[in-house]
Amino acid sequence: MLRASNLEVVYDDVVLALRGVSLAVPDGGIVALLGSNGAGKTTLLRALTGLLDIHDGEITKGSVSLDDRPIHRWRPERVVDAGVRQVLEGRRVFVELSVEDNLKVGAHTARAAMRDNLERIYELFPVLADRRAKTAGYLSGGEQQMLAMGRALMSDPRFLLLDEPSLGLSPKLVEQVRDVIVEINRAGTGILLVEQNATMALSIAAHGYVMETGRIVLDKPAEALLRDDDVREFYLGLHPGEAGERRSFRDVKHYRRKKRWSA
Amino acid sequence: MTELLEAVLRGLGTGSIYAMLALAFVIVYKSTGVINFAQPAMMLAGATIATYAGPAIGVVLFASLSFFLSVGIAALLTALIALVIERAAIRPMVGRPAFVVAIITIGIDIAVRVVAGGFIGLGARPVPNPWGLDGVDLAGVRVQQRHLVSMAVLTVVVLALLHFYRRTRYGLAMRAAAFDQEAALTQGVNVGNVFAVSWAMAGALAAVAGSLLAISAGVDRRIWVVALIALPAIILGGLDSLEGAVIGGLAVGVVQALVGSYQREVAPWLGDNFSVVAPYVLMLLVLLAKPYGIFGTPEVRRV
Ligand SMILES: Nc1ncnc2c1ncn2[C@@H]1O[C@H](COP(=O)(O)OP(=O)(O)OP(=O)(O)O)[C@@H](O)[C@H]1O
Numbered sequence A: 001m002l003r004a005s006n007l008e009v010v011y012d013d014v015v016l017a018l019r020g021v022s023l024a025v026p027d028g029g030i031v032a033l034l035g036s037n038g039a040g041k042t043t044l045l046r047a048l049t050g051l052l053d054i055h056d057g058e059i060t061k062g063s064v065s066l067d068d069r070p071i072h073r074w075r076p077e078r079v080v081d082a083g084v085r086q087v088l089e090g091r092r093v094f095v096e097l098s099v100e101d102n103l104k105v106g107a108h109t110a111r112a113a114m115r116d117n118l119e120r121i122y123e124l125f126p127v128l129a130d131r132r133a134k135t136a137g138y139l140s141g142g143e144q145q146m147l148a149m150g151r152a153l154m155s156d157p158r159f160l161l162l163d164e165p166s167l168g169l170s171p172k173l174v175e176q177v178r179d180v181i182v183e184i185n186r187a188g189t190g191i192l193l194v195e196q197n198a199t200m201a202l203s204i205a206a207h208g209y210v211m212e213t214g215r216i217v218l219d220k221p222a223e224a225l226l227r228d229d230d231v232r233e234f235y236l237g238l239h240p241g242e243a244g245e246r247r248s249f250r251d252v253k254h255y256r257r258k259k260r261w262s263a
Numbered sequence B: 001m002t003e004l005l006e007a008v009l010r011g012l013g014t015g016s017i018y019a020m021l022a023l024a025f026v027i028v029y030k031s032t033g034v035i036n037f038a039q040p041a042m043m044l045a046g047a048t049i050a051t052y053a054g055p056a057i058g059v060v061l062f063a064s065l066s067f068f069l070s071v072g073i074a075a076l077l078t079a080l081i082a083l084v085i086e087r088a089a090i091r092p093m094v095g096r097p098a099f100v101v102a103i104i105t106i107g108i109d110i111a112v113r114v115v116a117g118g119f120i121g122l123g124a125r126p127v128p129n130p131w132g133l134d135g136v137d138l139a140g141v142r143v144q145q146r147h148l149v150s151m152a153v154l155t156v157v158v159l160a161l162l163h164f165y166r167r168t169r170y171g172l173a174m175r176a177a178a179f180d181q182e183a184a185l186t187q188g189v190n191v192g193n194v195f196a197v198s199w200a201m202a203g204a205l206a207a208v209a210g211s212l213l214a215i216s217a218g219v220d221r222r223i224w225v226v227a228l229i230a231l232p233a234i235i236l237g238g239l240d241s242l243e244g245a246v247i248g249g250l251a252v253g254v255v256q257a258l259v260g261s262y263q264r265e266v267a268p269w270l271g272d273n274f275s276v277v278a279p280y281v282l283m284l285l286v287l288l289a290k291p292y293g294i295f296g297t298p299e300v301r302r303v
């Protein structure tokens, strides 16, 4: 179990980005984390994987634990070594390295199993196998997302934290990404899926959290979230009681300003 | 014709040493984004260590093996010195603007040179070697053996570096960290260690270059100036390109040799010591045509 308890995170000693966030990812489960821009989703992932430091961020309260062992003081490479891996927002493949070299860097902490893992990744992502010698910068957005995920799988992680993997992809590719996530999960990896695409995320997650301005405001089974009026309104674009006909943007804004999430 | 060939070979010989010094700059620059101005001091320190290591180990089997052993010891110890410097003075500066770190390296350069100077004394200290200024006849062309040795060492160094960057775990990690530090961290790469390794490699290379330089006339306090000639070499080749460093270093060596041989006949009005400034003139001319050097990347691409 990967768990964040009452996390408070401050950037640059002043910007309070997380205000008491608790979340749990069970082994082998899929958990979705939703929230609009600037809610603090990426910050939470950074807190889980030791990346706050390089962003001048700091955990000021609370803890992160892996099987009840506190890990929030660990350096990023130690977190990776313990089996928790993050795929950064925006893919961030090493554009000047070949596809295969990207995967090899992904195996930095697990060189002994590199050959087997390469084979496994190429089986999971046949597009990567076809382009293994190609420079990663020339791959399409969808292929780069596959590469970023494949690279993270090169050390057989127990937990995979994905930051908006569907960002900027066509609906067809989003479906592909979703299927791959399900497959990775079926092989035993626990997934924390950060998404703005709630439909996609909730369709495969067992549990979901909704964040707003540094707080978890909803924490429910995915099914319950899908039925939640507020989630339908803001994340699925559906309106309670109305079939079809969209309310004007101004109405939504107005409604939004008045109504706050209630936990 | 023979005269020209001899000048070119001479140039390639000295150029090989420049190329190694340039490689040392590029290795550190590529992974950390810092121009390490302490490189001349590392060269001086490495060569000085070789002058002590040589007599200490005496002659093992034969003289050239002894020379390479003492160079190996110098490289190892200089790498260690570089590691200590990186840890103590550079690591705490990670995240500061590159020019601040560069200025710190200038301070380190001066300090290390003073210490090395103390070990050298006033005169020149020899590095025991079998070649000195001896020549060899290659089909009618005379070459000094030391130039051939330098070329051979450069070849080995380049092959080793290619293997390191393409095939080894740390080499790949170093390239990854150079492109995107955060992404490298998420792969489990300890970026701090990667920086340290690049400093150590540069230190070792500087020591090798310094020892080769000392074959002819030994080590005195002023040889560090030679390391500065690596600057036009890397600027010619592009700060972040290994191939560029090699070609730039060789080009500077050859241009210097040609200017040294012919300029007095062809263009006497340029004065007596034009070969000393020739590398810088060459650098300016190339920069006018190619502002990022011949092999440099204009800007890091981000997708
Ligand atoms: N390096 C940083 N320094 C200072 N403030 C930051 C930094 N990174 C993020 N923040 C702030 O912390 C808050 C949360 O940002 P975060 O990136 O975690 O949001 P997010 O939910 O991932 O948003 P998005 O959907 O846009 O990716 C925002 O107010 C943001 O401005």
Ligand SMILES: [Mg+2]
Pocket: A041, A042, A043, A089, A163
């Ligand atoms: Mg984000």
